[in-house]
Amino acid sequence: MEEKAPNTKDACMAYNKSDLVSKIAQKSNLTKAQAEAAVNAFQDVFVEALQSGEGLKLTGLFSAERVKRAERTGRNPRTGETIKIPASYGVRISAGSLLKKAVTE
Known part of the structure; x- marks a missing residue:
């Protein structure tokens, strides 16, 4: 019998920013403050690249x-x-x- 696809609303448990900061801090041995600074810097660079028309890869x-x-x-x-x-x-x-x-x- 074919498996039913999971309900995407239930299956999609996205990280919010604080979850992402915690995971990055844990995996990279950074403090949460350092990880948050890195996430904020990435966010700034990402937005600036798109605003300028350069894109990001x-x-x-x-x-x-x-x-x-x-x-x-x-x-x-x-x-x-x-x-x-x-x-x-x-x-x-x-x-x-x-x-x-x-x-x-």
């Missing part, structure tokens, strides 16, 4: 880039009125080979 882990979204027409769900959704920017994140391998095993 951690080989094997992931790559992220800023992408332009074209103007498009949409519909107001309440009124049914057609509206123009202006052009904007978004983020495209692609999993690297290490992540892909980790989730398929």
Whole structure:
């Protein structure tokens, strides 16, 4: 009999920032303050890279880039009125080979 896929809402237990800081501190023998400083620095570099249009690539882990979204027409769900959704920017994140391998095993 085929296994049923887990409910993604129940199966997805994401780390929040303090959990991540604790795990990094534990694995790297840093204090929590040092680990938090490292996480904050990574966050700053990541945001700055995307804002400047450079993107970020951690080989094997992931790559992220800023992408332009074209103007498009949409519909107001309440009124049914057609509206123009202006052009904007978004983020495209692609999993690297290490992540892909980790989730398929």
